[in-house]
Structures are given as structure tokens and as C-alpha cells.
Amino acid sequence: MGLPMRISRREFVMRVGQAGGFGAAFLAMQQLGLMPLAEAAPRLDTAPGAGSGVRVAILGAGIAGLVAAYEMKALGYECTVLEARTRPGGRSWTVRGGDSVQLIDGTTQTCAWSAGQYQNFGPARLPSAHTTILGYCRKLGVPMEVEINTNRSTRLENPAVGQGQPVEQRQVVNDARGHVSELLAKCIQKGALDAELTSQDRDRMLSFLRIYGPLDKVYQYTGSERSGFTTLPGAGDQAGVLRKPIDMHTLLDENFWWAILFEEIFDMQATMFQPVGGMDRIAYALAEAVNGTDRRTIRYGAEVKEIRRTAGGVRVVYTERGAEKSLEADYCLCSLPLNLLRKIANDFSQPYRTVIEQCTYGNAYKIAWESRRFWEQDFNIYGGIEVVTTGPNVVWLPSGGLFGERGVLVSGYGFETEDSFALLSLNNKFAASRLTVERLHPGYGKELANPVYVPWAHVPFNEGSWIASYGSGQSAYIDDAVDPGYELLLQPDGPIYFVGEHVSHVRAWQEGAALSALRAVQMIGARERAKRA
Ligand code: PHE
Numbered sequence: 001m002g003l004p005m006r007i008s009r010r011e012f013v014m015r016v017g018q019a020g021g022f023g024a025a026f027l028a029m030q031q032l033g034l035m036p037l038a039e040a041a042p043r044l045d046t047a048p049g050a051g052s053g054v055r056v057a058i059l060g061a062g063i064a065g066l067v068a069a070y071e072m073k074a075l076g077y078e079c080t081v082l083e084a085r086t087r088p089g090g091r092s093w094t095v096r097g098g099d100s101v102q103l104i105d106g107t108t109q110t111c112a113w114s115a116g117q118y119q120n121f122g123p124a125r126l127p128s129a130h131t132t133i134l135g136y137c138r139k140l141g142v143p144m145e146v147e148i149n150t151n152r153s154t155r156l157e158n159p160a161v162g163q164g165q166p167v168e169q170r171q172v173v174n175d176a177r178g179h180v181s182e183l184l185a186k187c188i189q190k191g192a193l194d195a196e197l198t199s200q201d202r203d204r205m206l207s208f209l210r211i212y213g214p215l216d217k218v219y220q221y222t223g224s225e226r227s228g229f230t231t232l233p234g235a236g237d238q239a240g241v242l243r244k245p246i247d248m249h250t251l252l253d254e255n256f257w258w259a260i261l262f263e264e265i266f267d268m269q270a271t272m273f274q275p276v277g278g279m280d281r282i283a284y285a286l287a288e289a290v291n292g293t294d295r296r297t298i299r300y301g302a303e304v305k306e307i308r309r310t311a312g313g314v315r316v317v318y319t320e321r322g323a324e325k326s327l328e329a330d331y332c333l334c335s336l337p338l339n340l341l342r343k344i345a346n347d348f349s350q351p352y353r354t355v356i357e358q359c360t361y362g363n364a365y366k367i368a369w370e371s372r373r374f375w376e377q378d379f380n381i382y383g384g385i386e387v388v389t390t391g392p393n394v395v396w397l398p399s400g401g402l403f404g405e406r407g408v409l410v411s412g413y414g415f416e417t418e419d420s421f422a423l424l425s426l427n428n429k430f431a432a433s434r435l436t437v438e439r440l441h442p443g444y445g446k447e448l449a450n451p452v453y454v455p456w457a458h459v460p461f462n463e464g465s466w467i468a469s470y471g472s473g474q475s476a477y478i479d480d481a482v483d484p485g486y487e488l489l490l491q492p493d494g495p496i497y498f499v500g501e502h503v504s505h506v507r508a509w510q511e512g513a514a515l516s517a518l519r520a521v522q523m524i525g526a527r528e529r530a531k532r533a
Contacts, residue, residue, distance in 0.1 A: 044071060044518060046525030051077030054528060057316045057327050058082070059307075060335035061298050062090025064499040064513040066286035067136070068333045069297060071521045073290060080327055081290070082302040082318050084461045089283030090335075091122035091462060092510060095368075095452060096278070103458040107426075112370075112450040116401070119368040119408045120279040121454040123510050124396070125149055127267045130511035132518065133282065137275065140285040147274040148399040150263035151384025157439045158256050158389040161246070166440050169384075171227040171243060172251060173260045178221030179248040181213030189219065221245065259387040267509070274399060282510070307332065309347040313495045317345075333520055335500045335513070337361065339464050352493045355485040358471030361464025362508075363422075363457035367392065367412040367433040369448035373404065374441065388439050391432045392421065395440060411436045411448070415465075416455060429453060467502035476507055497523065 054077050058065045061083035069079045087093075095101060097113040125147045126134060137144055152170035161167065187193050188202050188209075197205060206219065213221050223245045233240030251257065262268060275281035291298045299320060306317035313330040336344070341356045348356065375381040375397055382402055386395040392412025401407055411433040416422035424432060430451045438445030456465035467476045470485025489498045497520040499513070506512030 044075075044522055044525070046075050046522070046529075048074065049076045050525055050528060051075040054078065054331070054524075055313070055329040056080070056524075057314060057329035057332045058335070059304055059316065059332065060090060060500075061085075061088040061283075061287060061300075062335055062500070062513060063092055063133070063283065063286075063510045064335040064501070064503075064517040065090075065333065066283060066290060067514045067517040068335075068499060068521055069290045070136075070286055071518065072524075073297065075521070075525070079290075079297055080329070081298040082304055082316065082327070083298055083300050084303040086300045087280070087283075088287035088298065089122075089280045091456070091465070092120075092279050092283050093122045093454075094118050094120050094278030094280040095454070101452055101454055102460060103455070104460050104463065105458060109452055111452050113408060113452075114370065114406060117370050117406060117408045118278045119366070119410065119452065120274070121366050121368070121452075122456075123279050124274065125268075126273040126510070127269070128271050128273070129267065130506075130509065132514045133510045134273065136286060136514065137273075137282060140282075140289060142281050142285050143276040144273045145276050145400060147272040148383025148397075149268055149270065149272045149385065151381065151397075153379075153381045154384040154386040154397070155379075155381075155440045156256060156259050156387050158253060160253055160389075161250050161256060164439065166386075167246065168228055169260060171246060172256060174224055174226040175221075175245045176248075176251045176257065176260065178213045178215070178224060178227075178245060179251065181209045181215055182219060182221040183248075185209045185213075185215060185219035255389045262385070276400065304336065304344055306345040307334065307341075307347065307496065308345075309494055309496075330495060331524055332496045333499050333517070334496055335498075335517075337462055337464055337500070338467070338498075338502060340461070348493050348496070351488055355471045355488055359485060359502075360468040360471075361457070362466050362468045363416045363455065364414065364465035365412065365416050365421075365453065365455040365457075366410050367429065367451055367453045368408050368410045369433070369437075369451045370406060370408050371447045371449065373407045374444050374447055375409070376403065376407075378444075379441065386440050388436050391439075392429075392436045395437055409437075409448075416457065426453060466508035470502075476502075492520075492523070 051072055056072055056077045056079045058069050058079055058081040061081050065081055066088060069081050072079050095111050096118045097111055097115060099111045101109040101111065152168065152173065154169050155166040156169060156172055157164060157166040185206060188197070188206055193202070209215055209219065214224050215221055223242050225240070225242060227243050227245065229240045230243050231238070231241035287298055302318045302320045304316060304318045308315040308317070310328065313328065314332040316327045316332065318325055318327065338356050338359045339361050381397065383397050383399040387393055392414065394413050396410035396413060398407040398409060421429065421432065430453070433451065434445045434448055437448060456462055469476050470483045472483055472485055474483060476483070476486070489503050499516040499520050501507050501509060501512040503516040504512030506515060
């Protein structure tokens with residue numbers, strides 16, 4: 001692996017994670033082969049009508065619960081979805097002007113953005129490879145647009161580089177490539193790779209590096225138009241003036257290079273998508289398809305209080321507008337975050353209770369602001385992600401409504417670590433978030449208005465962003481060992497099936513939630529068939 005002997009792979013991941021925010025940690029894990037790629041979608045081989053007379057209680061109307069209800073209703077199951085909130089989607093949540101953001105500590109923020117402005121505080125991007133969730137978008141006619149996940153015009157800032165003067169991503173990407181190519185060409189010319197390459201391949205490699213670098217006739221990297229111009233080419237005698245390359249030493253700062261590698265993460269590669277007008281359009285479309293005919297399948301404002309086993313199945317006790325109710329069913333699909341199940345009286349068997357008790361969740365947050373689209377109007381930057389080294393470290397520009405007058409950007413998306421950001425007061429968090437934009441675009445921080453802060457660890461009915469570990473102490477994103485907690489959740493506890501992103505290898509994505517639901521539907525179908533045979 002080329003790692004120093006005394007550092008374990010896991011420790012390496014943690015170090016990169018600390019240096020570069022969670023995006024870097026994911027990237028490092030993937031490079032080390034610790035993070036599996038997307039699961040293939042299971043095919044439902046259950047016949048329509050297979051579920052008639054079978055009652056199913058679905059807990060939670062997030063993506064997993066909605067997909068389960070959508071498929072099971074079509075198969076004839078009698079479904080009831082209990083949802084504590086007054087909206088579908090769960091973490092797939094879009095905030096617009098007038099919405100309120102309530103946190104478990106009792107604080108409320110009211111979003112004051114102008115009409116048409118929004119932010120997806122939960123999931124905000126859909127990779128092309130996530131064919132299950134994209135398949136529902138296609139089937140339900142959810143209008144989609146490109147989500148601009150990466151953009152070479154975005155800026156990077158590092159106080160160690162050029163006195164903190166931000167640089168464009170295109171320059172960091174292409175100058176790094178130019179320097180690496182030059183070094184490789186030197187090695188080849190000095191004969192350092194004679195054992196590895198035939199003389200024919202040495203020539204081929206040198207010709208390749210001339211173009212790839214690009215390198216000049218003597219195999220030196222002296223800059224390239226790929227890195228951009230200080231003066232753009234124009235008419236008449238205005239010739240373009242190229243930027244001087246950033247030196248190799250500077251580019252080797254790891255706080256700098258992780259940002260340019262982000263776009264190589266499998267799940268982050270173009271083309272990425274988002275629904276036009278907000279991620280919650282997917283959840284609303286699914287909910288409409290599920291609830292459209294009877295308006296009764298999904299019960300909003302229904303808080304689950306107890307999950308009990310009965311002789312023939314399950315009984316779920318819940319409250320609806322203060323009144324206690326109970327729901328009897330043959331099966332239960334439980335999508336509630338595992339950490340919340342700790343607070344719900346239940347009859348789970350001991351191994352499940354242990355996982356529920358000991359698992360941990362991430363505490364990702366986002367802060368978003370409305371502003372004039374100065375990044376488009378004054379800097380020619382249309383969508384993408386900008387990165388700073390200290391403080392809230394990413395600025396995520398809107399992909400929708402390009403060329404409009406105003407837009408909503410995220411300044412700060414990452415985990416809240418105890419040592420720094422989490423301890424700040426709300427106003428200081430907003431100040432830190434504004435400073436991030438100021439670092440990237442000096443003089444523009446003051447244009448940001450009406451911030452909204454969503455820390456998922458403090459959002460009622462979640463209290464976490466996504467699964468972090470299954471109780472073994474090992475990260476859920478280090479998948480080279482079988483995690484007994486995860487393996488357990490893949491099996492039903494009697495009539496109770498666990499679903500959600502945490503019951504998939506596509507953790508922290510809507511695709512994982514949808515796949516886990518399809519898998520449970522498939523398993524219940526097989527169980528019913530076996531019962532009837
Ligand atoms: N799906 C989330 C996101 O796109 C969390 C995540 C980040 C998952 C990076 C994997 C890699 O931001």
C-alpha cells in the first residue's frame with residue numbers, strides 16, 4: 001500500500017479525514033479499497049396480488065419507508081406508514097422561505113429567503129450510478145436537472161499558499177499534473193525506469209507525457225492554458241497571458257490536494273443530478289403515489305411509542321394529535337434511525353438491542369445563506385464546490401436557477417467535531433461561515449443574508465446525519481472486515497425488518513435507503529410464498 005509500517009490503514013484514513021473534512025476521509029477510504037461500490041438493485045420477483053390480506057406497518061416516511069410502501073401497495077399488501085413529521089422525506093428535506101427549523105434544544109429558526117429560493121439540507125446530489133432512486137424519478141416524472149458537483153472555476157484557499165490568495169481549481173489540477181509528468185519524464189530519461197519499461201514503451205510514455213503534462217520539447221512543464229490566464233485572449237492585439245505555474249512544493253500540501261481529488265470519488269463523478277426545485281420533490285412524488293388514492297396509507301404526525309411482538313406479528317403503539325393508538329400487522333418495516341429506537345419501548349431480541357444501544361451516528365451540518373449571485377456575476381463561477389483550509393471548509397454553490405439574480409449557497413458542510421465548530425455559539429457559527437466566503441471572495445462576505453443552520457444531530461426525529469458505526473467501534477465506512485452489527489440488521493428480528501441507508505452498503509445516500517427497502521420487500525415476498533406453499 002506504500003504506507004509507513006507504523007501507521008494502520010484506519011489511522012491513515014482518520015488523519016486525512018481530520019486534515020480535509022469528511023470528503024477527504026471518504027476519498028481515502030475508497031482509494032484504500034475500504035469502501036465498497038454501489039450494490040446492484042434486487043429484482044422484485046413477487047407477483048402482483050401476492051400481498052393481499054397481509055398487513056404491513058411501515059415506520060417512517062423517508063425514502064426507505066416510501067419505496068417500501070410504493071412497492072408493497074402495488075403487490076396488494078395492506079400498508080400503513082407512520083410518520084412523526086407532518087411531511088414525507090425524513091432527512092431528504094428542502095427548506096424554503098417561511099419554513100421553520102426546530103432543534104431538540106427548543107431553538108427555532110425561521111427561514112427568511114425570498115420566493116423560489118431553497119436549500120436541500122439533507123441529500124443534495126444524485127450520482128448517475130444510483131439507478132434505483134433515479135429510476136423512481138423517471139417513473140414518477142420528477143423533473144431533473146444537472147447538479148454541478150465539481151467545477152474547475154471554483155476557488156481553493158490555503159493560508160500556506162500565496163499568502164492566502166485564493167487560486168482556481170483548474171490551476172491546481174493542471175499544475176499538479178504538469179509537475180508530476182515532468183518528474184516522470186525525468187525518471188525515464190535518466191533510465192530510472194529501465195527495468196520497468198521496454199525501450200519502445202519508454203518512447204511511447206515520453207510522447208504521452210508531452211501531451212498529458214503538457215510538457216515542452218525538453219520535457220519541462222512551464223505552464224499551460226489548461227491552468228487559465230491572467231489576461232484572457234481577446235480581439236485585435238490582446239493576446240492571452242498564461243498564469244505562471246504554482247510550484248510543486250506548494251501543491252504538495254495535503255490540505256490543498258484533497259479538494260482536487262474529490263471529483264474522482266466514484267459517487268461524486270459527473271454527471272450528477274438534482275430534482276428541479278428541491279430534493280424533497282422525490283419524497284413528495286412517492287408520497288403522492290402511495291397516498292394518492294385513499295389519503296390514508298401515510299399517517300402524518302404519528303409518533304411511534306412502542307414496537308411489540310404479538311403471537312401473529314407486531315403491534316405498534318403510536319400517538320396521533322395527542323391520542324394514543326395502536327396498529328396490528330403481520331410485518332413491520334422499521335426505517336427509524338437506530339439511535340432513536342433506544343427511546344422507543346420495544347420487544348427486539350437482545351442482539352438487536354445491543355446494536356441499537358451501541359451504534360453511533362454522524363453529526364453532519366450545513367449552513368446556508370441567500371445572496372446576490374456574485375459568484376456568477378462577478379467571478380464567472382456557475383455551481384460547484386469551493387474549499388478553504390480552516391473553519392467551515394466548503395462552499396457549495398447552487399446548481400439550480402443559474403443566471404438568476406439571487407441564490408442560496410452552503411458555507412459549511414461537514415461533521416461537527418467537539419474541539420472546534422460545535423462549541424461555538426450560533427452567531428459565531430454564522431460568523432465563521434461568513435468568513436469562509438470572505439476568504440474565497442474577499443469583500444463579498446457581507447452580501448450573505450438570512451443564514452439557516454441545520455445540525456442533524458439536533459434535528460428532532462433524527463438526532464444524527466447517517467450511520468457512523470454498528471456498535472463494534474469500527475467505522476461503518478471501513479468495510480474490509482465483516483461487521484457483526486451490520487450483518488445482524490440484514491436479518492429480520494422475527495416479523496420486524498430493518499430498512500434505511502444503514503441497512504445497505506450505500507450508506508449516507510438515498511440509493512441505499514431505496515435498495516434496503518426493495519430487499520426487505522423481496523424477503524417478505526419469499527417468506528409469504530414459503531408460508532403458502
Ligand atoms: N451522500 C452524502 C453527500 O453526498 C454523504 C457522503 C459524502 C457520502 C461523501 C459519501 C461520500 O454529501
